[in-house]
């Protein structure tokens with residue numbers, strides 16, 4: 255993987271990040287740096303035999319989801335799970351001993367340098383950390399620092415330490431803005447209408463150029479809204495698209511910020527996201543042109559009414575009483591700027607990704623999972 259990219263020396267005019275303003279973000283209690291020179295020989299050898307996968311955003315939704323999948327699938331992976339919050343070693347997996355959680359701030363150059371040292375030799379890197387849509391809209395500078403600058407920091411370091419390594423970056427359908435056709439095709443121009451979408455697109459362009467220059471082997475995946483997300487509401491404008499099922503199933507109220515049951519969203523279940531990430535990990539690099547590295551992850555176009563019908567079917571009709579529809583102008587503006595459906599011929603046909611069957615499947619998967 256990525257070996258076809260090792261065909262030139264790494265340029266020596268690397269941007270010096272040490273003097274950048276990012277340097278001030280060091281998290282004081284963050285991490286124990288283990289340099290490859292001081293690590294014990296035994297642990298080094300056992301990691302050498304594995305495929306080391308570094309996953310950022312390791313205390314969020316997608317990081318642990320992928321880590322669980324990899325640590326259950328095979329003994330061949332060693333997963334380095336990093337986050338600003340404490341990453342937890344996934345439970346109920348076949349090989350929990352193959353996971354190293356590392357807490358720290360990904361905007362800190364010294365942390366990033368230690369992190370990459372510790373995870374050597376790297377097989378692949380998944381970049382899932384970030385500030386979500388409503389959070390980015392509320393704090394432009396934080397979004398710029400985390401969603402843009404930190405990705406530049408980690409990938410410019412990787413360009414030096416691991417030229418040609420596979421880097422999978424999570425982008426979003428929020429790169430699009432209106433007007434949009436009923437089904438978005440590969441030819442539709444992204445024109446974001448939010449800080450989050452704009453910063454994702456900026457990073458996409460930066461990483462695509464890193465690939466075209468053969469510095470790294472980049473694949474950018476644009477996720478649909480992931481639903482049903484377990485846990486608590488998030489700072490995403492789409493948070494209610496999980497809450498509409500999750501909160502009533504927990505006996506709690508959910509406020510849906512849009513009073514239009516025909517409103518459609520493009521959704522994928524967590525299980526399908528994990529399956530497609532595993533497929534992308536081993537996707538042949540040449541399946542995508544060197545200047546077009548984006549893969550739209552498959553999803554299903556689902557209306558609010560379809561979600562409510564599925565909630566009633568699998569959770570019971572009384573759960574509908576816990577859903578309140580109260581319009582919120584700003585949240586509605588953001589979600590209405592996103593696409594409602596995509597042409598999936600490239601991801602499903604050419605790239606061999608998979609898709610959920612529909613709203614009922616997504617809701618049933620979540621409700622059945624609650625009993626386990």
Ligand SMILES: NC(=O)c1ccc[n+]([C@@H]2O[C@H](COP(=O)([O-])OP(=O)(O)OC[C@H]3O[C@@H](n4cnc5c(N)ncnc54)[C@H](O)[C@@H]3O)[C@@H](O)[C@H]2O)c1
Pocket residue numbers: 310311312313314315316317336337338339358359360361381382383384385386400424425426427476477478479480481488
């Ligand atoms: N969940 C979705 O529906 C969805 C949809 C489209 C795109 N995405 C993208 O996929 C990625 C993963 O999504 P998710 O739902 O797991 O996100 P999440 O919000 O659950 O997790 C993001 C993680 O990033 C961490 N983080 C933030 N700032 C950090 C910093 N300075 N240093 C280190 N870690 C930091 C947070 O602590 C958090 O655990 C994100 O980049 C997101 O933009 C998600």
